[in-house]
Amino acid sequence: MSPKSFEYQVRDRSGKVVKGKIEAESSSEVATKLKGMGMAPMSINAVGGGGLRTEIKIPGFGGRIKLKELAVMARQLAVMIDAGLPLLRALTILESQTTNKTLAGVLSKVRTDVQTGSSLSQALARHPTVFPPLMIYMVRAGEVGGFLDSALLQIAQNLEADVKLHGKIKSAMTYPVVVAVIAILAMIIMLVFIVPVFAEMFQQLGGELPLPTQILVAMSNALRVGTPFLVILLIALLITWKQVKYKPGVRNVVDPMKLKMPVFGVLFQKVALARFSRNLGTMVHAGVPILQALDIVADTSGNVVVVRAMRDVQNSVRNGEPLARPLAKHPVFPSMMVQMMSVGEDTGALDTMLGKIAEFYDAEVEATTDALTSLIEPLMIAFVGAMVGAMVIALYLPIFKVFELIK
Numbered sequence: 358m359s360p361k362s363f364e365y366q367v368r369d370r371s372g373k374v375v376k377g378k379i380e381a382e383s384s385s386e387v388a389t390k391l392k393g394m395g396m397a398p399m400s401i402n403a404v405g406g407g408g409l410r411t412e413i414k415i416p417g418f419g420g421r422i423k424l425k426e427l428a429v430m431a432r433q434l435a436v437m438i439d440a441g442l443p444l445l446r447a448l449t450i451l452e453s454q455t456t457n458k459t460l461a462g463v464l465s466k467v468r469t470d471v472q473t474g475s476s477l478s479q480a481l482a483r484h485p486t487v488f489p490p491l492m493i494y495m496v497r498a499g500e501v502g503g504f505l506d507s508a509l510l511q512i513a514q515n516l517e518a519d520v521k522l523h524g525k526i527k528s529a530m531t532y533p534v535v536v537a538v539i540a541i542l543a544m545i546i547m548l549v550f551i552v553p554v555f556a557e558m559f560q561q562l563g564g565e566l567p568l569p570t571q572i573l574v575a576m577s578n579a580l581r582v583g584t585p586f587l588v589i590l591l592i593a594l595l596i597t598w599k600q601v602k603y604k605p606g607v608r609n610v611v612d613p614m615k616l617k618m619p620v621f622g623v624l625f626q627k628v629a630l631a632r633f634s635r636n637l638g639t640m641v642h643a644g645v646p647i648l649q650a651l652d653i654v655a656d657t658s659g660n661v662v663v664v665r666a667m668r669d670v671q672n673s674v675r676n677g678e679p680l681a682r683p684l685a686k687h688p689v690f691p692s693m694m695v696q697m698m699s700v701g702e703d704t705g706a707l708d709t710m711l712g713k714i715a716e717f718y719d720a721e722v723e724a725t726t727d728a729l730t731s732l733i734e735p736l737m738i739a740f741v742g743a744m745v746g747a748m749v750i751a752l753y754l755p756i757f758k759v760f761e762l763i764k
Contacts, residue, residue: 638711
């Protein structure tokens with residue numbers, strides 16, 4: 358029998374009434390668990406008894422926890438802890454306030470784990486697909502050092518900066534993708550619906566069609582027959598890509614190619630450097646040991662080229678070398694960045710220097726995004742114009758030929 362969700366209302370050891378959710382096989386098991394936590398159950402009700410209240414979940418749709426939601430959660434938790442609220446009370450408030458049902462369910466489990474004696478970092482670590490490693494280790498450092506509210510605030514700032522970076526990438530990619538999709542749809546509509554009309558007219562007129570028109574008619578015939586197969590193939594490719602895009606073999610090929618792309622390669626590199634600098638600076642500032650920080654930063658970098666560099670740097674630092682020296686061996690890290698990190702190490706202000714590097718590359722990403730947008734707009738307009746113009750000319754060439762024959 359699969360576990361069910363139950364809403365409960367209990368009175369804790371201090372006499373306060375606490376509400377929450379928990380998963381169990383039956384209401385009696387819920388009562389046993391709550392009593393084991395030192396709670397006095399007041400009411401236990403099953404959630405969603407079927408019918409219209411049953412929630413339908415479609416795989417791949419919904420249930421996703423966004424980075425922005427984690428940033429908001431971290432900031433709210435930091436504010437409440439700084440205001441003196443107990444951790445359990447803060448988690449209960451977060452659970453009730455979040456609009457994402459998946460995140461609310463995870464927070465309920467985190468709160469239950471904390472109630473049973475786990476630390477917040479241990480409770481978060483039980484959900485590695487929801488909470489990134491950087492967040493877990495930062496919380497752990499805050500718990501050990503007694504600055505959990507400051508650690509959560511740094512996490513929120515870090516995640517918000519990542520959200521901003523993602524937004525800049527999306528803004529740079531949205532325009533060319535939308536224009537390309539519209540152009541492809543326009544071409545498909547012309548080939549499927551308009552070209553056959555002209556082809557029938559050309560057949561009635563007789564004579565040999567010019568080569569461009571022959572190619573266009575052949576494309577139209579092939580598309581009309583093969584459209585269902587193309588749609589199935591496209592869906593299969595999208596599903597396959599979603600399943601394999603994070604596998605090491607695929608990333609080892611795709612990630613280096615992303616950095617070498619003629620237009621977007623520079624943007625991807627600057628985004629990776631900004632994320633690396635910010636994450637490493639945040640970890641160092643929180644007092645996380647440098648080898649552990651490098652390991653976490655490698656896992657959160659998002660590019661296998663940076664991961665390889667971090668593994669090499671880890672080995673060098675483990676052997677007693679300074680951090681900046683092995684970075685110079687990897688072309689993905691510019692010399693300016695390496696020199697700034699070297700100065701930070703020499704002055705004992707590595708975290709501050711990494712923060713300045715992150716700010717610099719954030720500004721670079723913004724400038725690069727604006728430049729790419731200005732460059733891509735006329736290129737895409739020219740591309741669409743050339744494509745549509747070529748199709749129109751290919752369609753009208755036989756008509757010009759008929760006029761010549763009449764003359």
